[in-house]
Structures are given as C-alpha cells and as structure tokens.
Amino acid sequence: MKAYRILPGKDIDGLYLKDIPERPLAPHEVRVKVHAVSLNYRDLMVAKGNYLVKLDDPIIPCSDGAGQVVEVGSAVTQVKPGDRVTASFFPYWRDGGPTSAKVRSALGGDIDGMLAEEVTLHEDALVKIPDQLGFIEASTLPCAAVTAWNAIFVSAATRPGDSVLLLGTGGVSVLGLQLAKAAGLRAIITSSSDEKLARARALGADVTINYTAAPEWHQEVLRHTNGEGVNVVLEVGGQGTINRSVASTGVGGSIAIIGGVSGFGGEVSPATLLTGAKRMVGIFVGSRAMLEQVIRFIHGAGITPVVDRVFPFSQAKDAYRYMESGAHFGKVVIDVTK
Ligand SMILES: NC(=O)c1ccc[n+]([C@@H]2O[C@H](COP(=O)([O-])OP(=O)(O)OC[C@H]3O[C@@H](n4cnc5c(N)ncnc54)[C@H](OP(=O)(O)O)[C@@H]3O)[C@@H](O)[C@H]2O)c1
Numbered sequence: 001m002k003a004y005r006i007l008p009g010k011d012i013d014g015l016y017l018k019d020i021p022e023r024p025l026a027p028h029e030v031r032v033k034v035h036a037v038s039l040n041y042r043d044l045m046v047a048k049g050n051y052l053v054k055l056d057d058p059i060i061p062c063s064d065g066a067g068q069v070v071e072v073g074s075a076v077t078q079v080k081p082g083d084r085v086t087a088s089f090f091p092y093w094r095d096g097g098p099t100s101a102k103v104r105s106a107l108g109g110d111i112d113g114m115l116a117e118e119v120t121l122h123e124d125a126l127v128k129i130p131d132q133l134g135f136i137e138a139s140t141l142p143c144a145a146v147t148a149w150n151a152i153f154v155s156a157a158t159r160p161g162d163s164v165l166l167l168g169t170g171g172v173s174v175l176g177l178q179l180a181k182a183a184g185l186r187a188i189i190t191s192s193s194d195e196k197l198a199r200a201r202a203l204g205a206d207v208t209i210n211y212t213a214a215p216e217w218h219q220e221v222l223r224h225t226n227g228e229g230v231n232v233v234l235e236v237g238g239q240g241t242i243n244r245s246v247a248s249t250g251v252g253g254s255i256a257i258i259g260g261v262s263g264f265g266g267e268v269s270p271a272t273l274l275t276g277a278k279r280m281v282g283i284f285v286g287s288r289a290m291l292e293q294v295i296r297f298i299h300g301a302g303i304t305p306v307v308d309r310v311f312p313f314s315q316a317k318d319a320y321r322y323m324e325s326g327a328h329f330g331k332v333v334i335d336v337t338k
Helices: 041-048 141-155 171-182 194-202 217-223 242-248 270-274 288-301 313-325
Strands: 002-005 016-019 029-038 064-072 084-087 118-122 126-128 163-166 186-191 207-210 230-235 249-257 279-282 307-312 331-335
Touching: 029 084, 041 313, 064 118, 064 141, 084 141, 126 288, 141 171, 141 230, 141 249, 141 288, 163 171, 171 186, 171 230, 171 288, 171 331, 186 194, 194 207, 207 217, 217 242, 230 242, 242 249, 242 270, 307 313, 313 331
Parallel strands: 163 186, 163 230, 186 207, 230 249, 249 279, 307 331
Antiparallel strands: 002 016, 029 064, 029 118, 029 331, 064 084, 084 126
16 A cells, blocks of 8 residues: 655655555554545644654654545454544544643654555544545544634533634634534634635624734724623634734633644733633644544534545645645645545
C-alpha cells in the first residue's frame, strides 16, 4: 500500500509517496482502508516544522480520515470488517478530562496518521460512522468538529439562546457555526471576505463582520449583542485577535484558546479577565467520547459538514497548497480512492 510521508520541517515539497509493506496485526489492531483525509492547519504546521513535536524520522501525516475496516486482529470486539469508521485524534484519550497520559500521542503528529491507502490502528481509537455520512464529510470531524464541540458544548457548556463568536471561515470556525446553529445558539462570525460571509449567512450566521473592513470588530460584536458580549469565543486567531476576543466576551463568558492563524503569542492583561469574571480555557481537540457525541449530533441534526474542495490522492501537495493559500471556506479534503 502507498502512504505519504514527511519529515516535519521539510515543508509541503517534502511530502513523498512510499510503498509500505503490510505487517501482521496485533490482537487488538484493525486494518482500515482509508477513503478520505481532511486537512487541518496543524498539518501545515507539521510540514513547516512549527508544530509541538520534533521528530528525527518521517511520519505519515494528517490526523483526520475516514474509511472501512478490512481486517481485524484476533482479540478485536468493537468493530468488524465492512464497518465504516473514523479515528480519534488522540488514540489514548477515551473519555473524561485530559491527562498527560491521554494526550501523549496524536495521529499525524508524533505517530503515523491517516494520509495512506491503509492504516493500522488500535480498536480503541476507532469510532463508527453512520451510513448517511459520506467518507468525505466524516473525514472532517476528528479534529475540527471535536475542537468546536469541546469549546462550545463541553468547556463553555452553552445552552440554546446563548451566543458564540467564530473567527474567520476556516475548518474549526465553519464547523463551529454549523454546530452552533443546529443547537439553537446565536452565531456571529468574522471573515476577511464578503463572499465568504455571504456563504456563512446561507449557513445561518446571525451576524457577519468583515474584520478587514472593520479592524475594531469587537465593537461590532458588542453592538450586535446590546453591549453584553458573547457567551463563548472560539479563539483561533492568536496574537492578532486575542485582546479583541476578550473584549467581545460577556461577563462570565469564556474564551476558548484554540489557535494562532495570525501568529501564536500575544499578551492579555489579567485585569480584563477578572473585571468580567471571564474564563480563558485551553482547548486541545478532545476525546474519543466527544467524537462519538459530535457524530451523533451531526447525524441527528442532519448537518452536512462544509467541504470546500476535494483533491485526488495523487495531488495531496496541491491540497496542502490550497489550504495554505487561505482561499478555502470550511474544509479541504483528499479523496484517497482517486
Ligand atoms: N487547540 C486545538 O485543539 C486546535 C484544533 C484545531 C485547530 N487548531 C488551531 O486553530 C486554528 C484554525 O485551524 P483551522 O484548521 O480551522 O484553520 P484553517 O481552516 O486554515 O482556517 C484559516 C482561516 O483563518 C482565518 N484567519 C486568518 N487570519 C485571521 C485573522 N487575523 N482573524 C480572523 N481570522 C483569520 C481566515 O478566514 P477568512 O478567509 O474567512 O478571513 C482563514 O481562512 C489554527 O491555528 C490551528 O492550529 C487548534
């Protein structure tokens, strides 16, 4: 079987295809034929060598994929050949809160990921996907959807009628928008593009703000919330947005610290948190239980994750470059079967 590999830091051109021989399965292992893999900003960071881990050897990149079980080890009980599955970002974080042991390894970070024709995973890492959810759409869930789910419903514990602020129209934010609207939340979203904001309105966004045209966009957020601010912000922007995100948050609300598309870093004055009893919470994707929850919700609510473009397996580098360009709205997916 063929798999892409990369030595972190070798950049997108460092991706190469390699034939990898099949090895026998351990008792609890499962072989999965991968149908689709979705890209996350983090995959670009791994390629560029900006991610948390430093490795001496190449790995199979990408955390997020979906496919079909083709073979199971002798002791496997949770899945069988033919089952349609996706895999948890952290294979050892089954449920409950995070611990260092649970988040010690992540697919496509420090261990092999999903950008391959076949992958071998422990059965505990796998989650079944409903027949109604295509492989392309299911591949978008393990990182982006779980992160948005964790931030909005687990960490911030929002209720219908609460409000959420989403920054930009990348994978986490658009899935956050879709989840928020299906749960009866009020959604405010920003973008640098009016065209993307129109697409966000078509998905149900209540308020859209062009952060280029309105650089003081937190004032707009406050204006649209009667000066109150939102219950939760999915803070994917980092140093360029963090203080405006704090200012956009209402009393008792939370700022879910997720990413740094404008650069990781920035300074926040503690006084801006204490005067509004605001919580800043680090979000590190989520557990396998959260993946199960978000799949159940997406199925029940009839949500189709927004996929901007699908690239064939042979053009994986083009998919990375497209993601890097920032032209996408929602998710970029690689169809491994084409
Ligand atoms: N902590 C975690 O567990 C976790 C999980 C997932 C992702 N992340 C992080 O979250 C971030 C987003 O990830 P992703 O996969 O959703 O990325 P993505 O799909 O590449 O999203 C990129 C989008 O961010 C928007 N953006 C860029 N600069 C911005 C700015 N200054 N203000 C507001 N929006 C801006 C742009 O939207 P427009 O084109 O609409 O302007 C751009 O299209 C990344 O930093 C990633 O590392 C963290």
